[in-house]
Amino acid sequence: xxxxxxxxxxxxxxxxxxxxxxxxxxxxxxxxxxxxxxxxxxxxxxxxxxxxxxxxxxxxxxxxxxxxxxxxxxxxxxxxxxxxxxxxxxxxxxxxxxxxxxxxxxxxxxxxxxxxxxxxxxxxxxxxxxxxxxxxxxxxxxxxxxxxxxxxxxxxxxxxxxxxxxxxxxxxxxxxxxxxxxxxxxxxxxxxxxxxxxxxxxxxxxxxxxxxxxxxxxxxxxxxxxxxxxxxxxxxxxxxxxxxxxxxxxxxxxxxxxxxxxxxxxxxxxxxxxxxxxxxxxxxxxxxxxxxxxxxxxxxxxxxxxxxxxxxxxxxxxxxxxxxxxxxxxxxxxxxxxxxxxxxxxxxxxxxxxxxxxxxxxxxxxxxxxxxxxxxxxxxxxxxxxxxxxxxxxxxxxxxxxxxxxxxxxxxxxxxxxxxxxxxxxxxxxxxxxxxxxxxxxxxxxxxxxxxxxxxxxxxxxxxxxxxxxxxxxxxxxxxxxxxxxxxxxxxxxxxxx
RNA sequence: CGGGGCGUAGCGCAGCCUGGUAGCGCACACGGUUCGGGACCGUGGGGUCGGAGGUUCAAAUCCUCUCGCCCCGACCA
Numbered sequence: 001x002x003x004x005x006x007x008x009x010x011x012x013x014x015x016x017x018x019x020x021x022x023x024x025x026x027x028x029x030x031x032x033x034x035x036x037x038x039x040x041x042x043x044x045x046x047x048x049x050x051x052x053x054x055x056x057x058x059x060x061x062x063x064x065x066x067x068x069x070x071x072x073x074x075x076x077x078x079x080x081x082x083x084x085x086x087x088x089x090x091x092x093x094x095x096x097x098x099x100x101x102x103x104x105x106x107x108x109x110x111x112x113x114x115x116x117x118x119x120x121x122x123x124x125x126x127x128x129x130x131x132x133x134x135x136x137x138x139x140x141x142x143x144x145x146x147x148x149x150x151x152x153x154x155x156x157x158x159x160x161x162x163x164x165x166x167x168x169x170x171x172x173x174x175x176x177x178x179x180x181x182x183x184x185x186x187x188x189x190x191x192x193x194x195x196x197x198x199x200x201x202x203x204x205x206x207x208x209x210x211x212x213x214x215x216x217x218x219x220x221x222x223x224x225x226x227x228x229x230x231x232x233x234x235x236x237x238x239x240x241x242x243x244x245x246x247x248x249x250x251x252x253x254x255x256x257x258x259x260x261x262x263x264x265x266x267x268x269x270x271x272x273x274x275x276x277x278x279x280x281x282x283x284x285x286x287x288x289x290x291x292x293x294x295x296x297x298x299x300x301x302x303x304x305x306x307x308x309x310x311x312x313x314x315x316x317x318x319x320x321x322x323x324x325x326x327x328x329x330x331x332x333x334x335x336x337x338x339x340x341x342x343x344x345x346x347x348x349x350x351x352x353x354x355x356x357x358x359x360x361x362x363x364x365x366x367x368x369x370x371x372x373x374x375x376x377x378x379x380x381x382x383x384x385x386x387x388x389x390x391x392x393x394x395x396x397x398x399x400x401x402x403x404x405x406x407x408x409x410x411x412x413x414x415x416x417x418x419x420x421x422x423x424x425x426x427x428x429x430x431x432x433x434x435x436x437x438x439x440x441x442x443x444x445x446x447x448x449x450x451x452x453x454x455x456x457x458x459x460x461x462x463x464x465x466x467x468x469x470x471x472x473x474x475x476x477x478x479x480x481x482x483x484x485x486x487x488x489x490x491x492x493x494x495x496x497x498x
Numbered sequence: 499c500g501g502g503g504c505g506u507a508g509c510g511c512a513g514c515c516u517g518g519u520a521g522c523g524c525a526c527a528c529g530g531u532u533c534g535g536g537a538c539c540g541u542g543g544g545g546u547c548g549g550a551g552g553u554u555c556a557a558a559u560c561c562u563c564u565c566g567c568c569c570c571g572a573c574c575a
Contacts, residue, residue: 090574160573167574240575277575310534349535367534385535
């Protein structure tokens with residue numbers, strides 16, 4: 001890819017994001033209606049892939065899926081002080097249980113809300129409270145622990161401003177909720193699930209992430225501490241892609257979730273919660289895709305290979321389609337998902353653009369010349385569209401299967417290299433301000449911080465950059481705060497965030 | 499909640515300033531020629547111009563009110 005192409009991609013990224021992705025009929029992914037997301041079939045197929053990979057890992061680590069009510073009594077939410085404070089302003093509230101049709105004098109029919117509820121409900125913004133309520137009923141003994149549950153559900157947070165995939169009022173997610181007998185055990189769980197998220201992000205979505213701890217001002221409302229994975233998007237902004245919280249005994253106390261230990265003492269359970277959402281689709285798009293549409297790593301691509309037959313006459317058509325069909329069956333036998341695009345009335349070029357836009361990793365052309373030569377032409381979505389590679393039809397399925405792993409790896413490497421090129425160590429506040437956003441390109445800044453919320457706030461007010469996380473891995477050299485010069489234990493990641 | 503902008507065919511828009519037969523591109527339907535990177539020609543279907551009221555001989559256009567949506571800020575997975 002030329003440097004011009006990269007510059008143009010960065011410059012046009014915001015516009016592309018709106019034009020291509022937001023207009024779902026081009027990307028066939030999703031759109032926002034009244035702040036809520038409509039996920040179209042192609043977008044949903046990608047989500048299903050991510051979902052399956054997460055779910056498999058949750059089960060492999062001993063978790064079971066469950067489902068809890070959508071409506072949460074107001075009183076539940078009030079039980080944990082900092083939790084309610086964090087979510088109160090974004091709760092949709094159900095106050096009535098009925099409607100009545102009213103016909104006015106001019107003959108028009110309107111509906112009036114009827115039957116006010118004695119106690120209103122909130123539509124879950126997250127389920128800690130209602131799950132805490134059930135945990136209290138289900139847990140009596142240390143033998144009931146650990147209790148490891150996960151829920152796939154929609155939640156609602158009445159956001160003032162929404163953004164497709166990244167922040168919609170209603171979103172689809174997964175929330176894990178666990179209860180443990182000791183803090184050591186719950187902390188292990190927090191770390192384990194953060195690891196699961198990082199694994200899926202990097203090895204499935206090819207989206208490199210930084211694992212870290214949130215500062216107190218950024219942590220989950222009600223948590224003792226929050227951990228996260230942070231990814232860099234192509235415009236240099238940070239995206240929080242998953243969180244894992246140590247809830248301590250906060251919810252245990254609030255919902256009276258007690259158990260009797262082996263030695264007979266009564267104690268509150270130690271809880272965790274962790275979540276990741278359809279925001280991951282947004283992260284995926286903003287990590288890899290370009291002006292021509294989606295670029296999908298094979299592990300999340302609903303379709304791996306699109307075969308495009310080239311023909312003029314009916315005779316040619318039947319020959320190339322037959323050859324394509326043989327290839328399709330062989331690829332499917334190798335575990336690849338394939339479409340043979342034999343649509344009439346669309347020229348080959350239009351088919352290329354179509355599958356390119358949908359992010360299909362590999363397209364294959366088979367024409368009359370190829371059939372004679374026993375070969376086909378391969379085009380990779382992650383490479384220059386003009387690049388063509390010939391491939392012998394015999395044994396093609398295995399080659400394509402291997403090509404998928406190659407693409408998967410290469411996308412991750414490319415994203416890693418991009419992030420590295422946009423990550424800067426800074427030691428003075430001047431450097432900080434200069435390096436944050438040079439010429440509209442965002443950067444991740446590794447800087448020392450004195451650990452105070454005041455400094456964090458001041459930097460945010462000055463620069464819009466927030467502390468994305470205190471990284472768990474990497475350099476742990478102490479130093480001096482970039483703003484105040486006070487001692488700092490390690491560098492933290494500053495960036496502008498979505 | 500503050501500041502901007504937009505509602506006209508399925509989608510994207512022009513027309514509005516200066517009132518006078520509602521248009522363009524894409525998509526759709528039919529016919530033909532095409533087909534190795536978004537085909538072309540011809541024909542055709544599709545609209546109570548977001549809604550209500552007002553001014554006028556006449557309103558998509560001017561005025562008032564209203565509803566909805568989008569963008570920027572504060573808030574956020």
